[in-house]
Every structure is written in structure tokens, then in C-alpha cells.
Amino acid sequence: MVLQWSEFTVTPGGPPDVQLVQGGAAGYPGVRVDADVAFDPVSVTVALPADRGLLFGTQTLADYQLTVQDAGGQTAQYVGVLSQDGMSLVFSDVDLQVPGTSVMWVAVSAHHDADLGATNLDFTVGGKTSPSTTIVVSPNFTVSPGGAPVTAERGGPPVYPGVEVRNNGTHEIPLQTVTVTLPAGTGLRFGTANSPDHQLTVWNANGDITVYVGTISGDGQSLTFSDVDLGTPDDGSQSVMWVCVSAGDDTPVGDTSVEFSVGVRTSPSTTIHVI
Incomplete structure (x- = not known):
């Protein structure tokens, strides 16, 4: 007599990436x-x-459901029990909707400070464990050089290099710390020799302007601004921020930039062309 044991298999399912x-x-x-x-x-x-x-779910709406879809497209939902640490859900008496092929999934989202890159969930189905579909987490906002290049004359008037901030599809971006750093050894300064300027200006997506006063470092090379509203409330919305700098009499001729660090994102400013 030959005994044949039937088993089900569990593998990553759904689209290539979430x-x-x-x-x-x-x-x-x-x-x-x-x-x-x-x-x-x-x-x-x-x-x-x-x-x-x-x-599980989002920051404003938790979701503890498991959805199981059979080969014909019909779905059933199950409500899970959340672990005390909030890291897992357990669903009891789940019908696998087989024979055939079924797919099951849960709803997840990423915190504002979630790690970037690829990861996955672990599903344990009737004792069989498999990673989920790959999850790829991308930044809530991006920072890039903003505006046309500016020309700074050595010993001349100030210019206003800046960056553009873009909302990539997130809600309520938290207030950020912004640090602006001058390039070393160039003789650039914040404001002018006779009129230092330690301000950051943010022109938000609605066209409104907010000015923040920063704290200058001991060496005068960087300004730090706390609790800055990026002014990008909606998916795809953009804002621009800038500072005031000028070139000293001995600043080398050529192209340079200041560096903006917005939260954990860093970008060079608009190009500064020194003449």
C-alpha cells in the first residue's frame, strides 16, 4: 500500500512589489x-x-483584517488579535479557499521615520511560513536644488541659493530640523560682511512665505533651524526654501553651492556662480 500525503504550499503572492x-x-x-x-x-x-x-493599517486608522481571495475572485475577511507589542496579528479558523490557488493579504503602511528600502512581512499559515510580497519603502519627501543658478560677485551684494522640497505622497509631514552649511574654504558667508543674515525663508505650496531665524555654529559655517514647516501638505505639492549668502573678496571664482540638510535628506542648493 502506498500512502500519499497532500499538502498546501505558501509562497509570496500578489504584485511584484508593494x-x-x-x-x-x-x-x-x-x-x-x-x-x-x-x-x-x-x-x-x-x-x-x-x-x-x-x-498594520495607517497611523490614523488601524486595520487588523486578513483578506482571503479564492481562484474565482471571491473574498472573505477575518479579524485578527494584535500582539501586545503591536508586531503581529493572529487569525483563527481561516478557510484557505482551496483546492486551487488563493491569495491572502493584510494592510500595512510606513511611519514617517520608517527605514527606506525593501523588506517583507512573515506569514505563517497552518504552520508553514513564507515571506510576503516584497515591500519597498520610499521617502516621504525629496529635496533637490531649487531655482536657476545665482551669480555672486566677490565682495558684492547677497544672493539667495535654495532647494525645492516635494511631497511624495504622504500626510502631515512632521516639522523638520533644517541645517544649511557653507562650503569650506570658499569665504562665503551668511548675509554680508556688514549685515549678517541668519534667516531661512520658506515659500510654501500655497504661495505663502514663512521666515525662520537660525542658530549659527561656533565657526560661522552653518545655520540650524528648528521646527520648520516644509509647506507641502499634499501629494506632489512643492515648496522652495532659501538663505542669504554673499562672496568675500577672496572667494575663489567658479561654481559652488551651500548644502541643505532637511531632516535626514541632504541636497546641494542652487548653483552659486562666483565672479
């Missing part, structure tokens, strides 16, 4: 279940990766 934006909308990573015969309901555990800043 794209999340820090602080943005939820995505739906999941797994695929394949079997030739029916199985009794099983327990399913879904675990978030440790220390990556993901959560």
Missing part, C-alpha cells in the same frame, strides 16, 4: 496558497519586520 511612502497610504502585501485538495481551517499569523517602522 510600494509604500513614509507616512503615506497603506499597501497590501500577501502570500499565495496552492493545494489540490481542501483543508480544514487553519491559524494564520502575520508578523511585521522588526525595527523597520511598519504598522
